[in-house]
Amino acid sequence: MSEQAPNTTSALAIICGAGTLPFALADAASKRGRRVVLFALRGWADPQRVAAYPHHWTWMGQLDRFMQIAAEEGCRDVAFIGSVTRPSLWTIRPDLRVLRLMPQLIRIFRGGDDHLQSGIGRLFEQHGFRLVGPKEIAPELIMPLGPLGSCLPSEQDRADIALGLALLNATSPFDIGQAVVVANNHVLAVEGPEGTDRTLARVAELRRNGRFRSSSGAGVLIKAAKVGQDQRIDLPTIGPRTIEGAAAAGLAGVAVVAGSTIVAEPELIAATADRAKLFVTGVEASGVSVP
Numbered sequence: 001m002s003e004q005a006p007n008t009t010s011a012l013a014i015i016c017g018a019g020t021l022p023f024a025l026a027d028a029a030s031k032r033g034r035r036v037v038l039f040a041l042r043g044w045a046d047p048q049r050v051a052a053y054p055h056h057w058t059w060m061g062q063l064d065r066f067m068q069i070a071a072e073e074g075c076r077d078v079a080f081i082g083s084v085t086r087p088s089l090w091t092i093r094p095d096l097r098v099l100r101l102m103p104q105l106i107r108i109f110r111g112g113d114d115h116l117q118s119g120i121g122r123l124f125e126q127h128g129f130r131l132v133g134p135k136e137i138a139p140e141l142i143m144p145l146g147p148l149g150s151c152l153p154s155e156q157d158r159a160d161i162a163l164g165l166a167l168l169n170a171t172s173p174f175d176i177g178q179a180v181v182v183a184n185n186h187v188l189a190v191e192g193p194e195g196t197d198r199t200l201a202r203v204a205e206l207r208r209n210g211r212f213r214s215s216s217g218a219g220v221l222i223k224a225a226k227v228g229q230d231q232r233i234d235l236p237t238i239g240p241r242t243i244e245g246a247a248a249a250g251l252a253g254v255a256v257v258a259g260s261t262i263v264a265e266p267e268l269i270a271a272t273a274d275r276a277k278l279f280v281t282g283v284e285a286s287g288v289s290v291p
Contacts, residue, residue, distance in 0.1 A: 011037055012137065013066075014029075015058075015078065018082050018083045020239065021081050024141060024265070035074075040055050042057055042059050044084050064098075078132070083195070142262065143256050143257075148273065148280040149271070157220050157252050159185060164180045177191030178236045179199060179224075179236070181203050182220055183220070184214050196242060220254065220255055221246050222254075253273075255279075258284065
């Protein structure tokens with residue numbers, strides 16, 4: 001998919017799933033003078049948070065309804081944000097337009113998450129919408145190079161980060177996840193469909209059960225976008241909950257690729273990390289680059 005510059009004169013449609021990121025993106029766009037309309041996915045988006053914004057509720061598969069309302073609201077640009085568990089093709093609620101697209105949808109569903117999301121993005125572009133991402137809408141939500149907070153990685157942490165980045169680069173073609181946990185050059189966990197929070201919970205359980213020897217305060221969660229990933233959709237994300245999960249897993253810190261990771265509530269992340277004595281740092285995709 002080719003990237004296009006967002007049309008800042010039109011309203012922005014945000015198709016939002018769970019979590020706080022849809023609202024952080026909406027707030028950032030609104031501060032720039034952009035009118036925002038949320039299309040909240042039923043069963044995922046937070047009803048109390050959604051109510052504070054212009055919004056419409058929708059089911060997955062309601063493309064005709066989305067197109068009609070988006071036209072009425074003056075939305076040409078569309079952003080996808082928030083967590084959603086990968087649906088089964090047979091659990092969506094297709095309207096007539098989506099039913100006509102079913103052969104294309106079947107092909108889209110035959111692949112990993114990035115393949116699925118990119119394919120859905122192309123569907124919207126085929127119907128005249130511009131797909132835009134957080135980097136264009138709210139660059140202040142993107143992780144910078146260097147640390148958040150006062151803690152810094154040790155030399156061993158830097159080695160673990162380098163190993164984690166190499167592993168994510170190697171597994172990227174298989175479209176299986178965006179995160180890995182490494183401690184003392186030992187890979188403890190690779191993220192799968194369960195997501196980052198449950199990956200960290202798995203590491204915490206392994207530590208409690210004595211399944212690896214690294215002491216508490218060793219190990220790094222590393223997150224990176226997949227090679228060639230459309231960076232308008234499903235960028236790696238961290239928030240305060242990520243830091244809490246890393247602390248519960250006994251890790252030393254969190255490293256993410258600068259420029260291609262969304263940071264929800266960066267000030268709260270820094271404060272949470274400092275309290276837990278964890279580092280949080282943005283690194284280059286090719287290796288570690290921190291003060």
